[in-house]
Amino acid sequence: MSTPMRPFDRRDFLRVSALAGGGMLLGTLVDFSRVDVLGAAEPAGEFEPNAFIRISSAGVITILAKNPEVGQGVRTMLPMLVAEELDVAWQQVTVEQAMSDETKYGRQVAGGSTSTPTNWEPLRRAGAAGRQMLIAAAAATWNVPAGECSTEAGVVHHRTSRRRATYGELAAKAATMPAPALNTVPLKDPKDFKIIGKSIPGVDNLKIVTGKPLFGIDVTVPGMRYAVFEKSPVFGAKVASANVDEVKGLPGVQQAFVVEGSSNLSGLVPGVAIVADSWWAARSARRRLRVTWEQHATAQQSSAGFQAKAKEFFAGAPQSVARRDGDVAAAYAGAAKVVAAEYEYPFLAHAPLEPQNCTARFADGKMEIWAPTQAPQGGRQLVAQTLGLKPEDISIHIVRGGGGFGRRLANDYMVEAAWIARQAGVPVKLVWTREDDMQHDFYRPSGYHKLKGAVDANGRITAWENHFATFGDGQRFAQAASISPNEFPISFIPNVLFGVSQMPLGVPTGFLRAPTSNAIAFVYQSFIDELALAAGRDPLQFRLDLLSQVGAVPASQGNPASPVDAARMRGVLELVAEKAGWGKRTLPKGQGMGIGMHFSHRGYFAEVVEVNVSPRGEVKIVKVWVAGDVGSQIINPSGAMAQVQGSVLDGIAEAMKQEITIEGGKAVQSNFDDFELLRITEVPPVEVHFRTTEFPPTGMGEPALPPVIPALTNAIFQATGKRIRSLPLARHDLSWG
Amino acid sequence: MKVTFSVNGTNRTVDVPADMPLLWILRDTLDLKGTKYGCGESLCGACTVHINGAATRACQVPASALNGRKVVTIEGLSADASHPLQRAWQELDVPQCGYCQAGQIMQAAELLANNPKPTDEDIDAAMYGNLCRCATYHRIREGIHRAAQIAANPRAASRTRDDDAAAQGAS
Ligand code: FES
Numbered sequence: 065m066s067t068p069m070r071p072f073d074r075r076d077f078l079r080v081s082a083l084a085g086g087g088m089l090l091g092t093l094v095d096f097s098r099v100d101v102l103g104a105a106e107p108a109g110e111f112e113p114n115a116f117i118r119i120s121s122a123g124v125i126t127i128l129a130k131n132p133e134v135g136q137g138v139r140t141m142l143p144m145l146v147a148e149e150l151d152v153a154w155q156q157v158t159v160e161q162a163m164s165d166e167t168k169y170g171r172q173v174a175g176g177s178t179s180t181p182t183n184w185e186p187l188r189r190a191g192a193a194g195r196q197m198l199i200a201a202a203a204a205t206w207n208v209p210a211g212e213c214s215t216e217a218g219v220v221h222h223r224t225s226r227r228r229a230t231y232g233e234l235a236a237k238a239a240t241m242p243a244p245a246l247n248t249v250p251l252k253d254p255k256d257f258k259i260i261g262k263s264i265p266g267v268d269n270l271k272i273v274t275g276k277p278l279f280g281i282d283v284t285v286p287g288m289r290y291a292v293f294e295k296s297p298v299f300g301a302k303v304a305s306a307n308v309d310e311v312k313g314l315p316g317v318q319q320a321f322v323v324e325g326s327s328n329l330s331g332l333v334p335g336v337a338i339v340a341d342s343w344w345a346a347r348s349a350r351r352r353l354r355v356t357w358e359q360h361a362t363a364q365q366s367s368a369g370f371q372a373k374a375k376e377f378f379a380g381a382p383q384s385v386a387r388r389d390g391d392v393a394a395a396y397a398g399a400a401k402v403v404a405a406e407y408e409y410p411f412l413a414h415a416p417l418e419p420q421n422c423t424a425r426f427a428d429g430k431m432e433i434w435a436p437t438q439a440p441q442g443g444r445q446l447v448a449q450t451l452g453l454k455p456e457d458i459s460i461h462i463v464r465g466g467g468g469f470g471r472r473l474a475n476d477y478m479v480e481a482a483w484i485a486r487q488a489g490v491p492v493k494l495v496w497t498r499e500d501d502m503q504h505d506f507y508r509p510s511g512y513h514k515l516k517g518a519v520d521a522n523g524r525i526t527a528w529e530n531h532f533a534t535f536g537d538g539q540r541f542a543q544a545a546s547i548s549p550n551e552f553p554i555s556f557i558p559n560v561l562f563g564v565s566q567m568p569l570g571v572p573t574g575f576l577r578a579p580t581s582n583a584i585a586f587v588y589q590s591f592i593d594e595l596a597l598a599a600g601r602d603p604l605q606f607r608l609d610l611l612s613q614v615g616a617v618p619a620s621q622g623n624p625a626s627p628v629d630a631a632r633m634r635g636v637l638e639l640v641a642e643k644a645g646w647g648k649r650t651l652p653k654g655q656g657m658g659i660g661m662h663f664s665h666r667g668y669f670a671e672v673v674e675v676n677v678s679p680r681g682e683v684k685i686v687k688v689w690v691a692g693d694v695g696s697q698i699i700n701p702s703g704a705m706a707q708v709q710g711s712v713l714d715g716i717a718e719a720m721k722q723e724i725t726i727e728g729g730k731a732v733q734s735n736f737d738d739f740e741l742l743r744i745t746e747v748p749p750v751e752v753h754f755r756t757t758e759f760p761p762t763g764m765g766e767p768a769l770p771p772v773i774p775a776l777t778n779a780i781f782q783a784t785g786k787r788i789r790s791l792p793l794a795r796h797d798l799s800w801g
Numbered sequence: 802m803k804v805t806f807s808v809n810g811t812n813r814t815v816d817v818p819a820d821m822p823l824l825w826i827l828r829d830t831l832d833l834k835g836t837k838y839g840c841g842e843s844l845c846g847a848c849t850v851h852i853n854g855a856a857t858r859a860c861q862v863p864a865s866a867l868n869g870r871k872v873v874t875i876e877g878l879s880a881d882a883s884h885p886l887q888r889a890w891q892e893l894d895v896p897q898c899g900y901c902q903a904g905q906i907m908q909a910a911e912l913l914a915n916n917p918k919p920t921d922e923d924i925d926a927a928m929y930g931n932l933c934r935c936a937t938y939h940r941i942r943e944g945i946h947r948a949a950q951i952a953a954n955p956r957a958a959s960r961t962r963d964d965d966a967a968a969q970g971a972s
């Protein structure tokens with residue numbers, strides 16, 4: 065694990081302050097620009113052992129939150145790690161969002177559930193280094209050995225002489241102490257943790273419950289105007305003509321112009337910008353905007369067409385083979401049972417509740433951006449490339465996002481705002497409508513699987529074959545459209561064939577919470593149940609047996625060809641079965657329990673769903689049980705529980721009712737009436753258990769999602785005898801009796 | 802057009818287009834950013850405020866309908882975050898991203914004003930139209946029950962999730 069941290073360098077600090085535009089924004093933007101504030105009036109005697117800690121002589125202890133917060137809790141959790149080893153009380157800490165600055169803070173991204181595993185050790189070491197320098201300062205002041213000093217809640221003690229000094233009192237002296245080497249500074253014994261392991265409420269909760277400006281959409285900068293941006297519903301089509309002159313004359317409108325853009329869907333796409341005195345004026349003018357879009361090559365694409373193309377692929381051999389172990393044909397010949405089935409799942413939108421937005425100001429060749437982004441550094445690159453700016457001339461304030469789910473890993477709204485602000489010559493806040501957000505997402509791609517598998521007379525899976533039809537240009541997959549050929553259970557099976565066929569796609573795709581796992585867990589965990597049924601085995605026992613099988617590549621932790629640790633998977637499976645009382649109750653027709661498990665983002669999750677399906681086919685989820693293994697420590701139990709329950713409910717919403725349909729090259733759905741979210745009335749109890757293991761802690765934002773989908777569809781099979789091979793459930797008639 | 806209405810107890814006069822929704826008047830004209838835009842079509846509840854005491858979707862109320870009305874937003878729910886819902890939401894760490902929560906709280910505040918001890922069914926009926934993309938629904942429900950307790954006994958010591966977990970383990 066590389067740590068980007070180094071001793072604080074005063075020049076860095078000043079550079080950040082200068083980048084941030086000096087103190088110009090003080091009056092209006094205190095919440096968003098404390099870096100500016102502090103840079104403008106840096107008090108004497110401040111102690112900054114590294115980029116993450118600042119202690120003033122007055123005793124203000126500030127911890128920098130490095131990564132973007134989009135509801136996954138890292139603005140609270142990451143500072144907890146620093147505070148623990150700095151040995152301060154949580155109530156003493158002020159958390160401040162860091163600017164985007166890779167040199168100073170290292171990788172700043174909210175994605176892949178990586179914040180925990182990549183920061184668990186470095187941020188604790190940053191805190192420990194600060195503590196060590198404060199102790200050194202006290203020891204030097206009192207002329208006692210550092211080893212005789214201890215710390216507690218922001219105070220250094222020398223117990224034998226009954227002397228004490230607060231961190232604030234020691235700040236000026238500590239700043240002159242040599243910084244310890246980060247890789248050797250000692251860390252606490254976990255049994256001494258006072259903050260890690262406690263439920264710490266979100267640091268922004270007070271602002272949230274009192275309605276203070278906090279989110280991207282709340283940003284205000286002096287002289288700011290409001291922008292809307294109309295793009296072609298057929299993704300990436302160019303503007304042929306637009307009545308911009310007429311629009312310019314509408315009330316409140318300041319400017320209207322065509323943005324040429326390009327048909328590269330991950331860049332700045334063509335459209336028409338309207339800049340007005342208020343967002344409502346811009347939005348009203350947009351209703352009078354008439355754009356003729358050029359013919360576009362992908363205007364014939366549709367979900368039905370993709371499905372037909374997949375069928376065509378399935379009639380032949382895959383275009384390429386990504387993994388071949390043993391000999392599936394021989395396994396089929398010697399099998400007790402052979403099962404074949406086709407599965408598919410639709411495009412999905414992210415639909416974070418805060419629509420995409422971004423504020424940008426361009427002055428004197430420098431671009432300043434306020435963005436609710438999950439990937440500010442990617443945004444900087446995109447803006448630099450598209451606008452021909454130097455990356456160092458772009459500063460980005462990381463602003464809280466109203467939900468992310470992977471949507472804000474893309475920075476399309478950022479490059480749009482930057483372009484519009486520069487062309488308009490005024491600071492602008494670009495705010496998308498909900499319809500823009502729904503119809504210009506980077507969708508979870510649909511996918512199609514033709515599966516075949518075999519079991520022998522002992523109920524062991526002897527062959528597993530998947531022909532995966534997906535999107536790509538033949539060279540490269542569309543984003544988030546490739547699935548690892550090593551996904552469980554492949555490495556536990558001796559004879560495997562994983563083939564892939566690609567079709568072209570003119571729809572932007574991207575990472576949705578637990579990307580690829582949110583799809584493949586449904587397919588594989590359902591098919592495992594189909595094989596269990598063929599073998600006449602209980603789905604739980606069948607999985608436990610499968611975990612003790614040996615494939616062609618031995619499974620082990622960290623082996624990329626077979627990343628699943630069977631013991632950890634078995635651990636969560638047994639735990640969830642015990643908690644759910646698996647097999648202990650005989651359920652009547654219409655009721656059923658299903659099980660699913662999945663390894664993703666370094667986390668192991670097994671889940672049981674109990675359903676009640678009425679004879680008319682209405683599904684009620686009675687309860688969900690979850691068992692997870694994310695290593696040795698749950699850092700913030702409140703946040704962890706929220707992420708697990710949220711992930712489970714997110715998976716349920718995807719399984720039950722969500723779908724984006726492509727027709728005529730466009731997304732059909734446009735708002736929450738046709739792309740529905742879960743409601744409070746649809747929420748089952750979700751009981752969560754963690755199994756602690758000796759592995760370093762890993763992230764919670766995603767891995768609990770994938771197993772719930774097959775656990776649900778497997779439960780529906782148990783209840784009704786209906787095997788669900790496509791999503792969402794809303795497409796299916798589940799009536800029985 | 803000019804309209805005069807009360808916002809959080811203060812009379813305000815704004816000169817805006819007649820069709821401009823209250824949501825955008827609050828956010829952009831009066832700089833009250835707590836009320837959120839989620840859908841603009843009465844589908845999500847993120848923009849919920851009280852108009853003359855009734856929970857209302859601010860995205861659906863045009864300026865022309867505002868004269869003389871009394872509007873209360875999340876900023877005006879209490880002067881010091883002391884409303885039982887605001888307290889309960891913090892104690893129980895209800896928000897994830899937090900974007901829906903102003904609307905959730907304003908909707909729940911109307912419920913509690915009319916029904917100090919709501920059942921789960923009452924909560925379902927009142928909160929049905931307030932979407933939470935992060936699906937914090939378990940805690941929203943818990944938060945409303947807790948707020949009802951706090952309202953009944955405002956001096957009760959605040960609790961944390963760890964207190965609750967410990968109490969559950971002991972029972
Ligand atoms: S913004 Fe008003 S209900 Fe969604």
Ligand code: FES
Nearest residue numbers: 899901933934935
């Ligand atoms: S907390 Fe994120 S939408 Fe409700």
